Amino acid sequence: MEQKIRVLVAKPGLDGHDRGAKVLARAFMDAGMEVIYTGIRRTPEQIAEVAVQEDVDVVALSCLSGAHNTLFPRVVDLLRQKGANDMLVMGGGVIPEEDVPFLKEHGISEVFGPGTPLATIVEYIKTHVTREA
């Protein structure tokens, strides 16, 4: 049996800056994960539906527009409505530190700001994916 970690790298909202998301996608691939990328300017509804269709273990949200407090919890809510409670939802982008507790209260398991080493994020995923086999 060969299990692969599947990650959805998603860009919710109206910002078009996906350099960071692409760098992450590449790092996840190099770490042996299967990465599905949504492309830019997706709605939380689209992201949640894709996450379910693709049966991913991780949803990595990237947002540089400042709307993370609205968009990230919305993705988590929609996933729960669809019965996908076992996915790890992480956030990244330009996110002020004071917003992090709020996001964590709303189901975002961890937030990674600019400058986080890629290895830290990869390691976090590998140790936190808890999906029953």
Add this chain to the structure above:
Amino acid sequence: MDVTQGVLAGDTRAIARAITWVENGDSRGAELIRCVYGSTGRAYIVGLTGSPGAGKSTLVARLAGLLAAKGHKVGILAVDPSSPFSGGAILGDRVRMFDVALARNVYIRSMGTRGATGGLNRTTRLAVRILDAAGFDWILVETVGAGQSEVDVHDVAYTTVVVMAPGMGDDIQAMKAGIMEIGDLFVINKADREGADRAATQIESILQLSMATGWHPPVLKVSAEQNTGVDRVIEAIEQHRSYLVQSGQLDVLKVRMAKLDVLEILKARLVDMTKTQLDRPAVQAELNKVVNRQSDPYTLADSIFEQSWRKT
């Protein structure tokens, strides 16, 4: 969540989980296939292949959009290459399918090749069965960007569409064996670009050299991006389907596919079994003999094969 019942009821989350199981070689996947196989055989399976950048994903999205608009349920399996080094993959076909991705009645699943070299993933055919059991009327299987010999899709689909773009080689390329032989229809995509007419003429003239009788593959000019000619592709697929039904070929294909379903499972088991044998500490000494040229790979393979059989 009972995944088997969910699949039969067409539940997205159950379908997605079931495909993960068969993809991972999880024993629950095998159990599920046992339970739902009786409900398969109803979907019509179309394969789409062609070189990287020919526009397969865009065309698949357009076809799915049209079929869904007619009230059909459409499942898409889109395969992209896995890294031979890390085993990871970037599965990017979806980016070009976003317009249709959330349409009612459309399900899209991205798959990495996971080491397979025929243009698909080894379990793609089993994923097709799951979608079939889930009640999809049409299943569209998109291969990796295919060169000349990635022809596995022909073993999965009833109708194979070869997608090409203008300016990708002369008529000698088109005469070669492999991908040119598996097309039941040919799509010259990006037909709004220069060279489309010439490409179509070249393909047609090569196809005329074929000795095959019965079905003559049409060559269609399409622009998937501008959404022109896509309805003609569906018409041609429907015509090919009627041809297969009327000529009795579809039944022949179904026998062939059942055989291949079994073969694929057998192959996976044999590979697992022999790999386990090969990794045994006791075999390492024998392997070193091969390295030092005191033995040869055939001799070792023979002895491993015999031991594997004896064990089972």
